[in-house]
Amino acid sequence: MKPGVPQLLLKETTMSRLSRRTFLARSLASSAAVAGAGLWSRTALAQSGDVLRVTHFGGPYQALDALVGKKFTDGKVAFDQDQPALIFSKWQAQPTNPPYDIGLMVRPFTIRAFAAGLVTPLTAAEVPGIGRLVPGALAPDNAGAALAVDSLDIMYDRSAVSAPITSWLDLWRPEFKGKLTLPAMPLGGAITYLLVSVARAMGGDENKIDDAITKFKDLKGNVRSFYKDPNLATQMLERGEVVVAPQYSARIGQLMKRAPKIARGIPKEGVPAIPYDFVIAKGSKQQAMAKKFVNFVLTPGVQADVCSNILLTPAITGVSLPEDVRKLIVADSSKLFAPNEPLMLTKQAGWLERWQREIES
Structure with missing residues (x-):
């Protein structure tokens, strides 16, 4: 697993194929290796006074220490890198003494953690910033609040297409035959969001995916390759091996920043908010500080700093961003749609099995 790459829904696929006991055992084994390296530093911090332990994904998210942690004035913040699946398993293993007070989660694991009784729901009285959240940025049951919002979009080489991409259905243009790459397992998240996006473009939704799968089967002959790492899609586009690919928004922004010929589509049907x-x-001993921290994150200044650096869409309204940053992100939150994540979780395993069998193979 690459640092800084939240494996959206990937671990869900893994869990669907393993027994809960096997998954937990493997996760805890990985957790022990990670925890061992940082045990001394966390112990030393704990002895120095109250510390809020918060996770990030690694990579560009390491900047959260400077952008958020160092600016938080209601206590000391210590960031650790960890992935949502491992955070979830650690909270399950130590519900009354969790290693982290706050976990940075992808939405499926936010939902799972709440269902497992491991989460403190947010209230407007204690975290008034949730009232500024854009649609979809507040998790179901108030289980969490978005630091920021990523999405799945279409990136393309503007110098190699006949016209700008404006729809998810533009992926089926004949001119892209042999010049298109699509996600493959284990990128279960990208596949799932792509299916939902195309289903919506065809007049369906999360309840009507069959037509989208059939349409992708018709596209198989045009696909140059299937990528198992988002970095590979970016590299192929940079090298000119393909001219179009679905990709996560933050990654598109980073590529656009260094390669002016690259553009994003922002399809008219909308892009899925991630x-x-x-x-x-729930077991954190720093409940009051944790709520103040989340509220601090949901302020315009912090949102502007985070989104300008990591190139994500702000989670709240009223954030002013420089024009050069706005050009690199999905700046208009009305272009985002909120997928039905709870429903997707119940159907995802079947969708991914069909994708592998009927489209990838």
Whole structure:
């Protein structure tokens, strides 16, 4: 697993194929290796006074320490890198003494953690900032609030297409035959969001995916390759091996920043909002500080700093961003749609099995 790459829904696929006991055992084994390396530093911090332990994804998200942690004035914040699946398993293993007070989660694991009774729901009285959240940025049951919002979009080489991409259905243009790459397992999240997006473009939704799968089967002959790592899609586009690919918005922005010939589509049917949630562990002993921290994150200044650096869409309204940043992100939150994540979780395993069998193979 690459640092800084939240594996959206990937671990869900893994869990669907393993027994809960096997998954937990493997997760805890990985957790022990990670925890061992940082045990001394966390112990030392704990002895120095109250510390709020918060996770990030690694990579560009390491900047959260400077952008948020160092500016938070209601206590000391210590960031650790960890992935949502491992955070979830650690909270399950230590519900009354969790290793992290706040976990940065992808929405499926926010939902799972709440269902497992591991989360402190947010209230407007204690975290008034949730009232500023854009649609979809507040997790179901108030289980978490988005740090910011990513999405799945279409990136393309503007110098190699006949016209700008404006629809998810533009992926089926004959001119893209042999010049298109699509996600493959284990990128279960990208596949799932792509299916839902195309279903919506065809007049369906999460309840009507069959037509989208059939349409992708018709596209198989045009696909140059299937990528198992988002970095590979970016590299192929940079090298000119393909001219179009679905990709996560933050990655598109980073590529556009260094390669002016690259553009994003923002299809007229909308792009799926992918919130990265800050979730408070129910067993945390720092409940008051944790709520103040989440509220601090939901302020315009912090949102502007985070989104300008990581190139994500702000989670709240009223954030002013420089024009050069706005050009690199989905600046208009009305272009985002909120997928029905709880429903997707119940159907995802079947969708991914069909994708592998009927489209990838």
